[in-house]
Amino acid sequence: MRVLLVGWPSFVHGEATAGDVLALEAVRRQLTEAGLPCDIAWSPVFRPGALTLEQARPERYTHLVFACGPLRGEQVEGLHRRYARCRRVAVGVSVIDPADPAAAGFHAVIPRDAPGEPARCDLAASVETPEVPVVGVVLARRQREYGARGRHERVEEELTGWLGERECARLPLETRLDPRDWRLAATAAELESAVRRLDLVVTTRMHGLVLALKNRVPALAVDPVAGGAKVTAQARAWSWPAVLTPPEHAQGPRLLDPAELERWWRWCLSGEGAVRVRACPEPVSLTADLMDALDFERTR
Numbered sequence: 001m002r003v004l005l006v007g008w009p010s011f012v013h014g015e016a017t018a019g020d021v022l023a024l025e026a027v028r029r030q031l032t033e034a035g036l037p038c039d040i041a042w043s044p045v046f047r048p049g050a051l052t053l054e055q056a057r058p059e060r061y062t063h064l065v066f067a068c069g070p071l072r073g074e075q076v077e078g079l080h081r082r083y084a085r086c087r088r089v090a091v092g093v094s095v096i097d098p099a100d101p102a103a104a105g106f107h108a109v110i111p112r113d114a115p116g117e118p119a120r121c122d123l124a125a126s127v128e129t130p131e132v133p134v135v136g137v138v139l140a141r142r143q144r145e146y147g148a149r150g151r152h153e154r155v156e157e158e159l160t161g162w163l164g165e166r167e168c169a170r171l172p173l174e175t176r177l178d179p180r181d182w183r184l185a186a187t188a189a190e191l192e193s194a195v196r197r198l199d200l201v202v203t204t205r206m207h208g209l210v211l212a213l214k215n216r217v218p219a220l221a222v223d224p225v226a227g228g229a230k231v232t233a234q235a236r237a238w239s240w241p242a243v244l245t246p247p248e249h250a251q252g253p254r255l256l257d258p259a260e261l262e263r264w265w266r267w268c269l270s271g272e273g274a275v276r277v278r279a280c281p282e283p284v285s286l287t288a289d290l291m292d293a294l295d296f297e298r299t300r
Contacts, residue, residue: 003031003038004061004086006079008069010041010053022124023068023092029127031065038065058083066090068123071103080105092123133168133199133269136217138175138208140224151246151255152224155204158256159222163202166265171198175207200268206230213238218268218277222246222256238280242268 007024009016024040031038039061042050064079064086071093080088080101090106095114103109112120137160142152163170173194179186185194192215195201201212201219209231212219221243223231228245235243242264246255267273 001036001062002060003036003063003065004056004083005031005038005040005065005067006053007067009043009046011075012043012045014043014075016043016046019122019124020068022127022129023122026123026126027065027067027091053082058085061086064088066093066106068092070094070096071106071109072096072100073102076102077105092120134171134197135163135166135168136171136173136195136198136201136203136208136212137163138173138201138203138205140203140205140208143224146225146229149226149229149248150224151226152204154255155222155224155246158254159202159204159261162256162258162261168200173201173208175205175211200265204231206234209234209238209240209243213240213277213280214283216277216280218242218273220261220264220268222261240280241276242273 005024005027007020008014009020009024028038028040039051039056041053041056044050044052061083064083066076066079066088067090071090088106089108089110090103091110092112093109095103095109095111098104098115110120111117112122139156139160140152143150171194173191174184175191176184177186177188177191178184185191192211195211195217196215198212198217201208201217202222203209203212203219204222204224209219209221219240219242221231221235221240223229223243223245225231226246227248232243232245235241244256244260244264
């Protein structure tokens, strides 16, 4: 006996949601605990290098189990034709129409929801996952005032490429406020309430750095201007060390050193980074300087 475990993340033109992947893992664990050998087929788009449906030859398997998602469409129907010799079971699925060939082709269906049947809890709920850092990402678009010194596009490409390889929950944030767009904060309080709940902010924007440190959240800052500009200046003002600045003249194909990014990433998420951010100085009031500059006595 050998089971091939599949779902919508197995199809090249499918979709891999967190729920789909967790459901596949839930079934894999149950089969393994029962002593049944199984393989999972993945889309090469989602999991390059893993076993694919094309590589999973039907003659190797006695059973096919389809987990999660709706039973509909040509791709699901194609499983019945390709794995016709296998006993085919669907579990934790939505059955919209029991007569649909995609659903009717299974020897047995254990639905999470189906017409006339009681609903079952989704399989994804049965798998515990480890906690990972929650990282807010605040990026600056091109700033024309810096002219030829601007490295915004290259810095963003290198930084986000590196960040995509870190195990963390990435939360894109935008400092621009707009009460007309539900995806953006309408007030500074809304944005800062999100920042306070983060473990780390990764940013190329000055106010990404400032709002993180103000709310005692470590920040890994990258100045997008060659030689440094306002991001670097603010890091100095706050005595914050975790800032990278691209050189005026790049010596190689990269502006950012991945080893340096990794070093500051670990530092920010360590106890040392947490202690340092808590010790950040409070912003100095400029009231006296402002009053002197306004010089009301002279303008009376």
